[in-house]
Amino acid sequence: MTTETVRENPPSTIIAAFFGFLASTVSAIAGGLVILSSRADIEAALRKSDPQVAQDQLDRLTLLAQAIPVAIALVVAIVYLWLSFRLKAGRNWARVTLTVFTLLQAGSLLATEPSWAGYVSCGVAVVATVLSYLPPSNRYVAGVRRAV
Template sequence: MTTETVRENPPSTIIAAFFGFLVSTVSAIAGGLLILNSRDEIAAALRRANPAMAQDQLDRLTLLGQVIPVAIAAVVALVYLWLAFKLKAGRNWARVTLTVFTLLQAASLLTTEPSWAGYVSCGVAVVATVLSYLSPSSRFIAAVRRAG
């Protein structure tokens, strides 16, 4: 295989893994956006933690409690998407990094109270990770490395 052939023709397992990571990212973003509908719950939790808090301070902290997780989710989503494209290009380091991220995502399901989107995102990421290690995927990544 020439370098161009290798890079232009990833196997179906890599393509499926790529789209799996895209779906996982979109569902994670959906889950992250659910927090925007949680204003009342966040405010109530903050009020319980500090009943004497002034209303303007409560409002600012509630907004931060919504914005910070969404901003973090956006950054993580961008990194995840970048890694998915690198996987599609046959980069083993991207496959390994996505595997680590998927393991961390699965571990977070055990330590948090995830939404349905969190479960969907993790499940799809696990399937995509498995696909990225199947024989055709590994052969493709090895061929890209040799061509490279």
């Protein structure tokens, strides 16, 4: 197998893992959008925690409670996308990093109350991680490593 062949033709397992991580990213973004649509619930929870808070302060707190998770989701999505493309290029460090992120994502399911999008995103990421370690993927990554 030549260097050009290795770089141009990732196996189907890597392609499936790549698309799996893309789908996981999209479902994570969907979870972030759910937060944007939950303004009334967030405001009610904040009001319940401090009934004496002024309306203008409540509005700012609600916006902050929406903005922080959405910003984090966007940053994570950008990093996931970049790592997915590096995985497709056969970079082992990207595969290892995606594995660690997937394990952290699975752990977060136990520590939080995730939405349906969180479960879908994690499930797809787990499948993508497994695909990235199957024998054809291992051969591809090893071939790219030798070529570099």
